Amino acid sequence: MTVLFRVCAALLAVVAGVAVLTACGSDDTTSDRAGVELPADFPSGDVPLVDGALLDATGKDGTWRVTVQAGAADGNALVNATKKLTDDGFVESSRTGDTANQTVTLSRAVDGGTLWVNVGISADASSGPSTVFYQVAKTK
Template identity: 50%
Template sequence: MGSLGRLPISKLLLSLLMGALVLAGAVACAGDKDAGRGGVPLPKDFPSQQVPLIDGAVLSADGSSPTWSVTVQAQGADGNAYQNAVKALTDAGYTESSRTENPQEHSVLLYKEDDRKTYWVNVGVSATAAAATTSIIYSVNML
């Protein structure tokens, strides 16, 4: 047989290889709520459902109930990361309590009551951070 007889087998092998790669990727990401986010994982008890974070890689995350601290490196193409972070929280029902804006820092303190708990989130940026305009710092307290 010539090369025409081997062509369907090579296509079959290529299809099997591609299918195996897709399946391996799906299995690796299954069940990991932060799989697409990148960076370090959020603490297991972080209230992700109550505290929306902007898209981006988690640079640092620590704490445990009732206090957490998370820094997210926002994607540069998504516009003003600080404004996007505040908007995500207000869209989720948070109310602004106070605001600080000066050349060194911008921060907003917001709160929300959910299921008989009050979540206080301070979201901000610091001019001294390495990626000042895209590193968003969240401090979360649950009362």
């Protein structure tokens, strides 16, 4: 439970930080997605991200944070992000928050370990509820 609390706390810190800052980035030259590049060791083959521009992507050695600006016309960004993960084999273990600020925790076994993903939205984010925050951790 302590690990879950730490991951949720980290996600909330990211949400608060993005609410204060505006994101900007250059075109990603290694993919067809606009924005910043994912860290080289991000498990992009194992963690499907919602469609949209990458506003922020940091981390290494088994822990990453990614912020995606989903299309406002694409519907509920959290529902879309969660569906992409569950369609890829992730299992939802919890949901927290209210209508404006929500976090979903999911996990999936991969390569002898477990990938934990907290995905969330916040109405306080600079682009409102279409900004999706990912906190990804790989445990053995």
